């Protein structure tokens with residue numbers, strides 16, 4: 001659907017070169033919700049501007065639905081852009097137009113007959129849950145309602161791709177959750193491919209299928225949200241993941257457990273179906289070992305379970321070693337090292 005092949009974008013500022021995007025290769029498949037995350041200045045917005053064709057790459061190629069967009073004429077670019085809806089952090093609504101007027105605007109630009117526009121606007125107002133707000137002006141709406149109008153307007157021309165530029169960053173957590181649910185519905189009901197940029201990992205965790213992490217213009221890690229969350233490779237990815245899942249208790253608690261038990265602590269990671277089974281109790285019982293769960297969580301990611309438990313084992317050393325080697329053959333297990341505390 002969208003493919004970046006070795007794409008770079010360099011801006012020239014006087015004598016200085018700014019390498020906003022560096023050698024990015026990424027494939028975004030039809031129907032996916034793909035998130036791009038990175039700190040400020042990482043190159044996310046530039047990458048989006050390459051997709052909606054507001055920037056051309058300095059080198060490399062951007063394909064959208066198998067078309068090399070750098071080769072399009074200005075007229076073709078305008079037509080292709082209608083196929084891409086966009087929503088923004090600050091909503092970008094026309095304050096002088098009503099809610100219905102905002103949603104109708106792209107259809108008017110496209111020369112759609114008035115009757116069809118009215119039907120489509122009514123349909124979209126119902127879809128985003130704002131049927132009673134058609135005649136209101138944006139100033140009379142809450143942030144969440146404004147973003148619903150933004151979504152309805154972006155969907156007006158029935159695009160195949162929806163780009164979300166920090167679409168929930170200005171909203172409170174509850175409204176963010178509602179808007180993310182609505183985006184998921186847009187994706188599911190209409191099969192629209194969603195490309196979103198954010199600096200918040202919980203947004204990625206909530207709705208994305210795939211994620212790319214950007215730093216200094218480069219994609220430093222990319223893959224399924226499940227794989228990235230359960231086995232982050234790059235230190236920056238690990239920092240983002242830690243912002244949403246605290247997988248270790250405080251140092252004070254860990255130290256207490258260490259000294260109390262006089263022993264070692266282990267982290268066990270369960271992935272997928274394995275989390276449904278009583279592995280821990282079965283294996284420890286078999287070897288006459290007891291255990292304490294010091295800390296832990298089991299969460300759902302992309303309809304799969306992911307468990308992360310910190311355990312201390314109590315029993316004979318040889319029995320504990322047997323438990324550890326049996327568990328290692330079934331789940332991921334590692335010692336929680338001193339420096340983590």
Ligand SMILES: Nc1ncnc2c1ncn2[C@@H]1O[C@H](COP(=O)(O)OP(=O)(O)OP(=O)(O)O)[C@@H](O)[C@H]1O
Nearest residue numbers: 011013018020038039040041042043044045046047
């Ligand atoms: N038009 C431009 N001219 C010059 N430099 C630019 C331009 N657009 C972006 N940059 C620079 O490119 C780099 C990447 O910027 P970009 O806006 O893509 O990052 P970002 O990850 O979206 O950041 P933020 O989250 O703060 O919006 C930055 O150093 C920025 O200053």
